[in-house]
Amino acid sequence: MSGTAATPLHRALGVTDEELAAIVERLGRDPNDLELAMFSVMWSEHCSYKSSKPLLRTLPTGGDDVVAGPGENAGVMSIGDGLAVAFKLESHNHPSAVEPYQGAATGVGGILRDIFTMGARPIAILDGLKFGDPASPRTRHLVRGVVRGVGGYGNCVGVPTVGGELVFHPSYAENPLVNVMAVGLLEERLLTLAAAPGPGNLCILFGSTTGRDGIGGASILASATFGAEGQQKRPTVQVGDPFAEKLLIEASLELIEQGLVEGLQDLGAAGITCAVSETADRAKTGIAVDLDAIPRREEGMEPFEVMISESQERMLAVVLPEKAEAVLAVCRRWGLPAATIGRVTADGLITIVSGGIADDGSPLPGARVLARIPAAALTSDAIVHARVASAPTRRRPAPAPGLPVRQAGSLPERGMDSGAVLLALLADANLASRAWVTRQYDATVGTDTVEASERAAGVIRVKGTRKGLVMATDANARVGRIDPWLGAAMAVAECARNIAVTGARPLGVTNCLNYGSPERPEAFWELGEGVRGIADACRALGLPVTGGNVSLYNESLAGAIAPTAQIGIVGLLDELDLLVRPAFRAAGDAVVLLGSGGAGLGGSIYAELAGIDPDDPPPALDLAAEAALLRLLREAASARLLRSAQDVSGGGLAVALAECAFWGGIGADCAVPLHASPADDLFGEAPGRVVASVDPARLAELRALAERHGVPLRRIGTTGGDRLRIALGDPASATAEEGAVAEHGALDRTLAELREAWERGLPRALGEDAGDVVSVASEER
């Protein structure tokens, strides 16, 4: 590690001149090379949030049930009975672009460690995956590798993958997004924090040994834009070992259960440097590190390599000296290498020593101090950049001479074959069955999975109680590309709705903010708008943000990704037997539409399929109406008024009805008044709507409840048969009931053909249908 005359060392490490000056100011002297390396990783965007920190402070974080919020490894919320749920979303975008299998696998490993570090046993994984055009060979390579990576790790550690989303959009072609959410369950009394209290306590490193893999993964890979040299970054990708992780989970939970640790921190980005500085800073202590005591997997490692290596599957435990032997015994039992590598001190400094340290952390005679940095300077007192935000100027291309100007909202759909459009939407890579993916994920290990599907929320029962945890993750990049505020706010609303349709109460929000370079004013504006969208939606829906992760520099030579606020929500169902599922359950039930959406096809899958002007406005979001809808759904579910309920989102009302029908094997005859345009009414993705089926004898009760909550309810049909029929009528009949709608040509298809289109869509899009000889009914329950 050295600089040259042309490129001084700090710049080679990605530290700007301004940042170097700030380092000198904090140290009161020039840093040596090791110290500079430690600063370079800790002050990377990935570790320091130096660009996003001021924005993140604007998110609402308080709530009665919040046990641990932002700043901890994962958010924790109480669910009663002395139990709590820990959850967090995290990105592993850049490593997955370079090396999809290992990138995705270590992404799963990293987020699982954040969960069990808190004392929670991981109980579920969800993945939010975004790729470019499914027809491109590069996308197919990435999809295969990432899906295998998520599965390879999750299946082996024995945590079920119960939901997620898979999105294809051209902006992700060179920069896929791999966001993974993990959920864990803990007894509140066992909550463990990542702090290093008590000077004199020992720091024990256990798990895998330390090697040269993943050097600078966080700083070099995750905090810079992809240029032409992307493939050269492969050595910065970490390599995962799920078998070691499984042992780490069991050993860590055993240590916590036996009360053997004072604090526990996983090692992720920036390795040992991050673990010691963050735990010390949280406890306002220091740590002296005995560099020679760190077990290594290769010879001749430089001190800086040991200190910033991102070797996976390692944990740091802070332990009372009298409990050290018991801790080492647990590690031995699980076959995990463990070593005492340091001492907690009172001086607030991270001191790296070669040659041994005394019991109080001071260097032994003859030992050398290689680095000495205030813990706060590496973490809470890291530099914060005031970035410039500026809204982009949108340039609308002039219409070609002689061609009519295309007017938004007056689309030529009157003569369209709406049945053919529905089949095309169901077969679209963005909407088709995710079975090709979910079949590669173990969804039932743990014997708690009540529901696992990629289109609806995952449901996990809580053993020993009557409760269920409901979880989902959503983003809306298509709308985000047009309006980053709206895209983020809609993602929160949709995710909360996905939780609420099951009858559960959304508890709290985690998020992963995927944006372009903060050094570009337009991208930084998009980030600001996304955070504002999340904050506005969370305030309106009464949801705290309990943590999350920021991934910036998602750009390549081809441009930046669509602004993507990935949202994760966990909800609580007090009585699992009140669970409402999406599929129709009986013939003769009334089909109702709850809520009402406005016009606007911008950002919809239909718009993409039909090649509609990208400037067509997206539908509006009414957050007060969303809040009322969530309350109505919960009350209706507790009164057992709903036979089924499904959120209306991608592909609009027609796709939602088709899914309810073929999932349940029960058709429906529906009539919808023509409100905006046929395309809008059938395939528009206006938020705030839910399709439900109701026993006709209880429809009046549901109608009264909806009125009380101010939520529009319209009966649009009746279940039964083996076809889906949707008639469109004149606006004049908008107040009429089913049957009285004057028709404009009805959509009428058999469930079999709808289901087939939906089932074959994704393998076909990915060119995988030839190898699809084996059929396992993973979607059917």
Add this chain to the structure above:
Amino acid sequence: MRAGVVIFPGSNCDRDALHAVALAGADAIPLWHEDPDLHGADLVILPGGFSYGDYLRAGALARFSPVMRAVAEHAAAGGLVLGICNGFQVLAEAGLVPGVLLRNASLRFEHGWVRLAVERRDTPFTALVPDGRTLRMPIAHGEGCYHLPDAELDALEARGGVLFRYAGPEGNPNGSARDIAGVLDARGRVCGLMPHPERAAESILGSDDGMLLLRSLVTSAAASGVAR
């Protein structure tokens, strides 16, 4: 009746098996891989997972662990053993049941729900399964393609060694020879199967068909425990 569930490093269905076999009425205890004592277990379950990481070959290392010597002795003495998923692979590697498990025909990990035809009802594993009843339970494995040379398959079938076959519209998920999902040893006391009965032990989880198998075992083990 005591059921012991072996925990290898990398087992990940051990807690599930303990939970389900306790629901079936057994006194369920964990058995540690380094401990050659079965602690009085009448029935031994080898659970699913990735024992020792499965890095060499699924189940290949687990068979050398101290607990497996005890399991082999238990089986030799006519004790009951059930190997599920990775546990089946361990039994096959140890030669306690016939056959090998190759990579799935799709070359991918496969998770999903399958239906099992029960070939015999006169075994300790299936005594309580009603006539004609198929069993619905999940699979989750990358190496579950059952293989034996044709002549040995004929012999296995002739002696009634095939206990479960994949059936119904869900089909054969991994390309197993003759749709074989589970087999018995020559004495009919050791069974290996790829699907997970412990994950289908409560209706809230989608099926309680697996409970028929586990209850059969608990009942049989209790009876043979009295006889011994």
